[in-house]
Amino acid sequence: MLLSEIVAVCESLWPAAGAEEWDAPGLVTGSNNHAISRAVLAVDVTEAVIDQAIARGANLLIAHHPLLLKGVNTIAEDGSKGSLLAKALRANIAIFSAHTNADIVVDGVSDIFAKRLGLTNIRPLVPTSQITGHGRIGEFGEQMPLSDLVDRLSRLLPSTHRGILASAAPTTPVRTVALCGGAGDSFIHDAFAAGADVYITSDLRHHVTQEAPLPLVDVSHWASESLWLETASSQLARICSGVEFSVSDIVTDPWVFNQGRTK
Ligand SMILES: [Zn+2]
Incomplete structure (x- = not known):
């Protein structure tokens, strides 16, 4: 081709x-x-x-x-x-x-993250049209403690040295979840306004996290976006006959060790 x-x-x-x-x-x-x-x-x-x-x-x-x-x-x-x-x-x-x-479309980066996490009734957090938009918001079938959500994330996302950080107690109840693959701190207030119990994104800074109106979960930027690659590869392979598509398994998360986690 x-x-x-x-x-x-x-x-x-x-x-x-x-x-x-x-x-x-x-x-x-x-x-x-x-x-x-x-x-x-x-x-x-x-x-x-x-x-x-x-x-x-x-x-x-x-x-x-x-x-x-x-x-x-x-x-x-x-x-x-x-x-x-x-x-x-x-x-x-x-x-x-x-x-x-690729972030905003159906089956794009945030949409796949939300689907793979197991959310239902998934819709754009900040719509740019009826079906596209920044981030996603959806619900779990039942309420769960924040620690269970972090467990789910750690099973879903490829492991990185940065790990997964949460800004509220492990027992905090969550059911409505907003998320944005990659650096999504600009949508924290949208997540709160939309009624999310928690907002998952990446690259969160000290003051932004401390002053956020709802609990935040910080995941690896690379890991959150890497989930989309398999979907994109399958979509391309379906249309582009005669071309072989494969997903790189190289971890490009820039953090290469985390001494604090072992303490
Ligand atoms: Zn990114």
Whole structure:
């Protein structure tokens, strides 16, 4: 399949018009008329991920996070962006990203997180249309203590050194749950206003957590978004016949040890 044809399928699954203004999804490297036979999906473009794509014989890497989100003045190879780009280009690997446009859709990052967690009556936390929007909110069939929710999360999410943090007592009753895969601290007040008992997201800071109007659960940014990769891979494989899709199993969570947890 031509890269342009796969890009068109990606556009149908995750329309670029749904991306945030500051975002930069789409093609980073590669040429539209390149024939693609094998693609790897990952949350981040890192050296280990590109090495894995090379080892798998892939010529396309579909990443959630855009490699070039902010302005770049150099791609000299002693810089991180330059060395990654050079490696991908030399291996003839096209890089494509679906970021905030993949966050908001049905079967997108937050929607899959909510479904896999077992919530029902799932709807967008901050709707951008009837079915799309930022984050998700839904309910469990019955009330449970916050510690049970954290247990569920630890079984669902791939393990990371950061672990899972909660800002309320383990016995706090929860049933209505709001969540947002990735960094979702801007929706804390929306979660509270929507009647959530708890809000799950990533990258939460001290004051934001301390001053939040409802209990928060902080999960690994990478882990929360990684759940979406299998779904995206299956969706693409169903449409793109003749192209093999696989999900990278490289952990790209940036925290590599946590001494505090062992105390
Ligand atoms: Zn993210």
